Amino acid sequence: MKVAILGTRGIPNRYGGFERFAEELSQELSKRGYTVYVTSPAAHSCKELNANNIFTVNLRVPRFLTSNLATLYYDYISLKWAIRNNVDAVIECGHSFAPLLLFISASIRGKIITNPDGIEHKRKKWGWIAKSYLRFSEYFAFKLSAQLVCDNRALVQYYSTRYKRKLHYIPYGAHPLMQAPGRPDVLDMLHINEYYLLITRITPENNVETVLSYFAHSDQSCLVVGDLTSGYAKKIVGKYSHFRNIHFLGAIYDQQILNGLRFYCKAYIHGHSAGGTNPSLLEAMACGCFIIAHDNPFNRDILGEQGLYFNNIATLGNCISQFEKLNNVEVNRVKEQNIQAIERNFLWEKVALAYIDVIERLKK
Structure with a gap:
């Protein structure tokens, strides 16, 4: 057929x-x-x-x-x-x-x-x-x-x-990780051990600017993976690339590198808001990420209660503050539940x- x-x-x-x-x-x-x-x-x-x-x-x-x-x-x-x-x-x-x-x-x-x-x-x-x-x-x-x-x-x-x-x-x-991936070389080149991660198409409805506006006034590191050639992406890079804690890595399509970035991040931030399920959310869950997602019915349908939700700069800050207060047992429990959700449904x-x-x- x-x-x-x-x-x-x-x-x-x-x-x-x-x-x-x-x-x-x-x-x-x-x-x-x-x-x-x-x-x-x-x-x-x-x-x-x-x-x-x-x-x-x-x-x-x-x-x-x-x-x-x-x-x-x-x-x-x-x-x-x-x-x-x-x-x-x-x-x-x-x-x-x-x-x-x-x-x-x-x-x-x-x-x-x-x-x-x-x-x-x-x-x-x-x-x-x-x-x-x-x-x-x-x-x-x-x-x-x-x-x-x-x-x-x-x-x-x-x-x-x-x-x-x-x-x-x-x-x-998505494909659940069967074993821990190698640590990507880019993390050593940037001298980063702890970081928040976005893997996204850099468009307005994915709330990249909302996320970066928060990190521009934070001492936490944020890595952004996404194509930088569009007019909007160039505008975002021009506005935020001078912040030393914000790193634009450009487009990466190698799944091993992407899985390594997901696996070693503190938390994954998912800003998609225009509807539907984006594979990047599922792949973050499959890598055992703790996820902070934009608050809309589409993301909640997939992630459920196993994450935190934001809708503006202030609520994103609240989510990160709440996440930082969690102990390792609580964080690992949520990560494991996300992996189980992938194995069960996705x-x-x-x-x-x-x-x-x-x-x-x-x-x-």
């Missing part, structure tokens, strides 16, 4: 959550006999992958298009490729493609599984034109997709109330089996 995963920037992951999802799900599906195709815009660097029934499909996107137009064009040629190659199921990451479903047959729409991600039109990075389009595309995704998957129960509640459709809850996954193997169930429903 042929499955196409569309809407990401390709694999291996060099960008974010959907790419991590595509990377892991394609591997799990291939183990179970599926042939998986993952599209990638050719303008982005992506290794050729042709192993274990996983294939990357590099599609050329003209460089002269603006970012938003390039996304729409990429959506179009990706879906066109899937139709032309007669795949059996299409997993769409995001819903910006959805207006295209108006112009394709019901038999093709019957192959579409859409994961809408978070509530896209609420992200602070979008202007009013983009937000209007995202509301428009969200509507058609929920009206015309054969199956819909949400990675967070708070999203299921939001969307099922809004569109009166049956939705499937399938979270993302293994990639279970994620794949749930997606296979949805794929099989397309035949009915």
